[in-house]
Amino acid sequence: MSNQSVGIFFDGKSAVPQPCSLFLDTQKGMLLFETETGHHERWLISAVSFENFGNSLQLQKQSTDGIEILKITDATFAAAIQKFRKENNHINWYEKLLASGFKMHLVLALVIFALIGLTYLYAIPWVGERSVVLIPESYDNTLSGTFISDHLLFSEVESKKTKALNAFAKELQLNNKKNLKFIFVEEDVVNAFALPDGTIVVYSGIVNKMKNYDELVALLGHEAAHVNHRHSMKMLCRNLSGYLFISAILGDANGIMATIGDNVNSFQSLSFSREFEQEADREGFAIVIKNKVNPNGMLNLFKRLQDEGDAIIPEFLSSHPVTQQRIATTRQLVKSTPHQVEANRNLQQLFQQLKK
Template identity: 55%
Template sequence: MKEKVIGVFYDGVSSVPQEVALNFEAEKCVFIFETTHNKTYSWELASIIFNEKGSVLQLQHGNDPIQILKIEDVQFIDDLTVFRNKNGHIGWYQKLLNLGIKIHLGFALFIFGFIGLCYVYFIPWVAEKSVVLIPDVYDDTLGNTFFEQNTFLGTVDAKKTKVLNLFAKELKLKNKKKLKFTVIDSDIMNAFALPDGSIVVYTGIIDSMKDYEELVGLIGHEVAHVNHRHSMKMLCRNLSGYLFISTILGDANGVMAVLGENANTLQSLSFSREFEYEADIEGFKIVTSNGVNPKGMSTLFKRLQKENNIVIPEFLSSHPVTADRIRYIDKMIKTESFQSKENSKLQRLFQQIKE
């Protein structure tokens, strides 16, 4: 490369530029030049800040005062760039600046895309994991808050509620919380579980059932949601934008405050496919461990899916019954070993609920 070039020097004290003959000693990686006042300067390559502005290379040295050299020799600039790159004297930032506008735009799009993916996938995932910051006892508070805020649920059928609780007590549900069942008199085909162990069942879905095995399947599925805190996890995912900062800071009180303000949305939560499959599998195990035929679970889901072809029931909006889920349950019925027998007590209680 060229070892000598003409540059313009600003000493940082006077505003008057000085034309200097600049020598570059490649072996020592040093710039040496002498001003018109016979003052010699020696700048090590590693101590210089390089800024390219158009066809001009600006070399900045020192702090107090800041001294600047401007070079316009294109060939020298190109050779110096190759030398610096070859010998590791160009930092990542300068390399990035040298890539050009197209690379910059591509990099910017990548950054925006990465941020978008984080917002859609990573932040909700972090928010879901924030459930571990929330003590289990808060699930009870949130369930109570829901009932206080939702007087519109409908009329409670006290008789059927009593019988349904008796029905559930006959089952081994592997529940981690105390369960409380409430029957709402309504044609809505719906059932949902709250974090505190409360499970609300509408008469609409009970009336559609033909056998107690279907009711056991429904109960097993909803209890699984309670056991795995699915409603809390989904609520956290839905509110991930609000909860993200609180989670990063480990502010459990902030997380719980946001959840409490949105307790009224628990009824309309749409569980993820992963949570539904998890509830299906555990619900299946609950059914079979009680000696009940799991075909009732499959029958109920097939009936709900058939209803979906006419008008979407409330149950399907929060618990979408897909063909894949039904096939998976039918596969478990064929491949899993279980024994079932008629349960006259459950049958009798089921008939009382249907009355």
């Protein structure tokens, strides 16, 4: 079997594939490769995770920038690696189980389905949501970058209004634990959403529905709260809990991240739980009060969005449903919470720039 071949390398920083030349050093138990740009890598085979896809292999390695992936489609070279691993007892029990034959696969599948059936309503969502602690926050940046490059590439990002929106947010104290960055998209879509890395996307469609800057403060405070509590990652883990259950039990962070990465496209339309929306409402309201902005802005925003939904359901309502209960709770908070309102000329001027 040949000890040299070619493959495709993904560095964990971007989704751009990099062709590379490969060499298997069986003496040192290492896989050496070099990309066309001259980047060198030396991977210890025993420290790399493997996935089989027919006659091809996918290797994954955790780095400070995220998950690095090496794809090998040369069946002969893949077989040489697997032969070396087998001879040196590097194939773990799980891989052996997968290769053990149809009957064992059938028994394993029946056991898994039985466990899922017994624990689906409670245990799996609970474990899925809490598996987010196994995911480093650096991976939030990787996922968000992938989403932005895939979904906002052809969106009409308005640079001047993006600058104004960032200046607007800079006037506020948003209790943020991450650096927040804001993108203004000039599209008639009634929507706004937050990505795990702190990027908050606001569409002109939702801003055009607003009458005063206090509504925009309420919106940004609400989305900032989702970022602060990693709600999108927790909700995605909960939604994928059936897939993540076994990985979380085994402490397999790579398996969890790979599954989440395959579902990065759902961030924009992710529907939060009632618990997460209530938490974001409370913190968003506290942000409004902290910035001495009229708290009726949050109430007006919710009522305006709900009125809009009576005709055609805005995209915001499909992911952040504004219920009568949320409106009633906000109304009660406005009545019961002491607050001081101070007009902010800078916010007003920047808001008008966004409305043009």
